[in-house]
Amino acid sequence: MYRLTSAQQKIVSDIVALADQAVAPQAAEIDKSAAFPRQAIAALGKAGFLGLTVPAAFGGQGQGLRTAVAALDELGRRCSSTAMVYLMHLCGVACYVAVPEKTEPQLRAAARGDHLSTLAFSERGSRSHFWAPVSRAVPDNGGVRLSAQKTFVTSAGEAHGYVVSTLDADAKRPLDSTIYLVLRGDTGLAVSGVWEGLGMRGNGSAPMTLDRVALGADRALSPRGKGLDMMLGIVLPVFQVGTAAVALGIAEAAVQATVQHVTTSRLEHMGSSLAELPVLRARLAQMRIETDRARAHLTCVLDSLEAPDASTDLLVLEAKAAATEAALTVTELGLRTCGGVALGGTLPLERLFRDARAPVVMAPTTDQAYDFIGRALCGLEVF
Ligand SMILES: Cc1cc2nc3c(=O)[nH]c(=O)nc-3n(C[C@H](O)[C@H](O)[C@H](O)COP(=O)(O)OP(=O)(O)OC[C@H]3O[C@@H](n4cnc5c(N)ncnc54)[C@H](O)[C@@H]3O)c2cc1C
Missing domain, CATH: 2.40.110.10 (Butyryl-CoA Dehydrogenase, subunit A, domain 2)
Incomplete structure (x- = not known):
């Protein structure tokens, strides 16, 4: 849905392959122990992905927000803690890129996989x-x-x-x-x-x-x-679309886990699967629509950032609110749809339900975004 070029798609496919091998298998344990995903970040660094948005002149991959968003969505599906660490790194790197004359050592180190940044x-x-x-x-x-x-x-x-x-x-x-x-x-x-x-x-x-x-x-x-200019002009777009992407990754994981559960769980006395209950199929449809709608909105935001006009600032403010609300709705529907087993046991839905709550309160919080959007619509000062 992000309409990647073949070169961008290749990079994201490489991240997916790495994430399947080095990120997803640890997600449940990281959640349980609250351990920092050191191994996952080291693997991303070793493969050059800490330099995803570092300009080629400093040894990086020179990618923009579209590739970053697609990568964060894929990482968010597999381990949202790793995805959030990676997003905050990309936010920090965006500040470095703004002043390369002061940050060349950090840019080069990030491209080598030796430097993790944050805000x-x-x-x-x-x-x-x-x-x-x-x-x-x-x-x-x-x-x-x-x-x-x-x-x-x-x-x-x-x-x-x-x-x-x-x-x-x-x-x-x-x-x-x-x-x-x-x-x-x-x-x-x-x-x-x-x-x-x-x-x-x-x-x-x-x-x-x-x-x-x-x-x-x-x-x-x-x-x-002039820190506010850097916060709003450099960091905010990366953070907003990146958080939206992580939230959509969580929502996507909930959709996939729910499909898997309802299609493989049996009602033996009826000789059928849970998927034969119309109400569960309807909930699944709602989950799919919410996720697709928010991802389409995020793609519009990316389009607007690449060809800015008068609507871009508003769309950037909307990005996180739209996707984080979708993730809340979708993970809640996933829990209900899968039933009691989703509250514990082996399904990832209760983890996804909890994970979806974090980006909502990350600033600008989703409620702040609503206020800012409302202010902008009413012609009032946003900050
Ligand atoms: C997982 C996670 C990772 C984080 N990572 C970072 C990081 O790397 N760097 C960093 O700097 N911070 C980070 N934060 C902090 C985050 O950005 C927020 O600052 C923090 O969550 C605010 O929590 P608080 O309890 O201080 O909220 P408070 O500011 O006390 O807010 C309480 C409530 O008031 C609401 N509220 C406040 N102001 C308004 C307003 N103007 N309009 C409407 N509602 C409003 C909020 O939405 C919230 O519901 C992280 C937070 C989390 C949860």
């Missing part, structure tokens, strides 16, 4: 309102010192690069932020809790503390005080 935007003080960090950089020796309480950082402690937001040292308004690159090993950066989530249990989104981390001017990824 550290959410803060204890401003919660999901990532556009208004409450931490503030303090000028120090030509650079800054940064102290902050970051609440959820996907791949906390596992990533090599953290794209961090903070109020600029000279900020006059809550939106005057600057984006910095903090590297694992920088003195003062520490994981300060654990992620024991309901869903996406392996994505390691633990809190992190920055305690007077010293950053030279070369670590500023955005111009001073």
Whole structure:
């Protein structure tokens, strides 16, 4: 449905082959133990996929959002924790690509499979309102010192690069932020809790503390005080369509698991399968339609991003809301359709049901997106 070129399709097929072998088999165990999917990420790195969106000039595959979305959808079907780790990496890389003169070592390392990136935007003080960090950089020796309480950082402690937001040292308004690159090993950066989530249990989104981390001017990824432009202009499109793709991967997995269950489970006293119950077939049809409709919408968003016009910003805001709601509906229908065995046992539906809940509350949360879309429709300021 994403209308990939043959070259894009080949890349996604390679990711699918790798994911079937190195990602899917671990998904249930990762969910159970809440362990970070280290093996899966290492396999993606070894095959060059941490460099999927790194320009060819730095050794990467130079792919855009369409290929990334198709890859995230496929990964999301197999292990949503791995898919979310990969998405946050792609968000971080997008910031690197915006300032290659400052990030060439990280871009080259990502292309080699030696660098995992992530975002550290959410803060204890401003919660999901990532556009208004409450931490503030303090000028120090030509650079800054940064102290902050970051609440959820996907791949906390596992990533090599953290794209961090903070109020600029000279900020006059809550939106005057600057984006910095903090590297694992920088003195003062520490994981300060654990992620024991309901869903996406392996994505390691633990809190992190920055305690007077010293950053030279070369670590500023955005111009001073212009962090919001980078958040909205660079990160938001990747995050929105990427989260939508992961949610659709979860929905697709629910459809497939439900088909498998109803077609293979027997009502022996009637000599039939569950698939012969019309109500179950109708629910399956609803699941298929919801998933296809949201995927078609996401494809429209990709088309619009590739040929931007006046509707593009709105479509980008819609992307995550549409797909995450679809995933909630589809996974809930899957649970009902498969019955009691879906609540436990060997079917993946209860895991998918839990996983589908995480992207809804990732910022911009789906409820925030509704408010933003409504504001835009009413001609009000969005931020
Ligand atoms: C699995 C997972 C991974 C994450 N990974 C990262 C990461 O890598 N980097 C990062 O920076 N953050 C990450 N986050 C954090 C995420 O982006 C949100 O900041 C976080 O989930 C907000 O939780 P909270 O309890 O602080 O929500 P709160 O901000 O307290 O929100 C509570 C409720 O209020 C609603 N709400 C708030 N403001 C509005 C509004 N204006 N309009 C309508 N409703 C509103 C919210 O939708 C929510 O329902 C992650 C979160 C999760 C769950």
